[in-house]
Amino acid sequence: MAATSLPITLEEFRTFHEIDRTLYSLLVNELQRDPTESMQTLALWIWLERTGSNNVIVKILSLPNNLINELANEAATCLKCIEDNRFLLLANTSEIPLTRKLIAKEFSLFFLNKNRDSATSGIRNIITDVCLKALSDIMEKALNRRCSNQTLMESEMSMVSSLDESYLIGRFSQLELGGGMSPRRMMGHDDPRVDRTMFVTFSKGYPIAEWEIREFITTTFGECIECILMQEVKKPQEQALYALIVFVTPGIVECILNDKDKAKFTINRKHMWMRKFVPNS
Known part of the structure; x- marks a missing residue:
């Protein structure tokens, strides 16, 4: 008789991906990066891990926040290279030195561009099968906070405009x-x-x-x-x-x-x- 697999609850799924949740939370909360872009960034790192680069997420989490932020910036460059075939003409492999060191194998923007079809498919599947399920609660809170901050910033901008122009005129x-x-x-x-x-x-x-x-x-x-x-x-x-x-x-x-x-x-x-x-x- 064939074995019957038991369904995994959402809580169990998130527990299994706890390390991914930790890194995503760091990106959107501590580093205050864009939640949607950060999800794509994490999917890229998971894809790199699945295609032969060992312990990418663990290695990133072991780094100080400023280097994690720089790696996220490089990931954004990698995603642009995957999404836009023309991007490679304007880019330089030296733009991702931290990522190249992290992967510890032959890796470049040229490699990503050459394998952009498999990268696009792999990242999309990871977002659908992993990220949206494992990270949706963190993402929702981050998006709500950014929306609230945006409203506050626009209010502050209006206040500054009305109260402080006379001060600047005086200085001019x-x-x-x-x-x-x-x-x-x-x-x-x-x-x-x-x-x-x-x-x-x-x-x-x-x-x-x-x-x-x-x-x-x-x-x-x-x-x-x-x-x-x-x-x-x-x-x-x-x-x-x-x-x-x-x-x-x-x-x-x-x-x-x-x-x-x-x-x-x-x-x-x-x-x-x-x-x-x-x-x-």
Whole structure:
């Protein structure tokens, strides 16, 4: 008589995948990474483990959080290489040095691209058969938290916009920025810089440095910044929540907004909102 297998409960299934749950929880809770992308990341690591790389999950969990975060960034690069056949033309195998060391065998973005069909199928099956069952409760909590944080961030952005622009105007009035304009006229309605200035806000708890803003905008839109004025903070550990950016031409402002009232960008996984600067009357 053929043996009859007993059905496995969801609790038993999650217990069996406890180590995977631990790593996923670390990604979305401690490192605060995107829950959906993190599920794909974990599926990629499980797929690598199933295709001959021993103890990938255990090895990753033994690393400090900063290296796990870097490995997750490299995993995102690997996923792009698998999903987009053109990505390899823009990528370099040196972009995943930690992953190459972790796998401890011949491995590269070229290998992933060459085996993208089997990788895509394998990762998709792991997401369906393992991740969605084993991680759905953790994912749901993480998504709900991000939704709540997003609502709070938008509320904070509105508050910052209404309360602190006058403070920035006052600081701009102390600067001599091109043209030697008298301080009383600087950043008023008759200041020509108004048309090329944007008011920028950041999410509380996700600090963005001036160099990150400058690097992002320069990389995306070219050398177009005249100056950046960050909110002054009283203590080193405090975070600037807003800034003004003066561009060299009003056309950059229009390009950034793209016919919208405000634009949202992500810099190193941190959000930045930009809109036209409107001086107080």
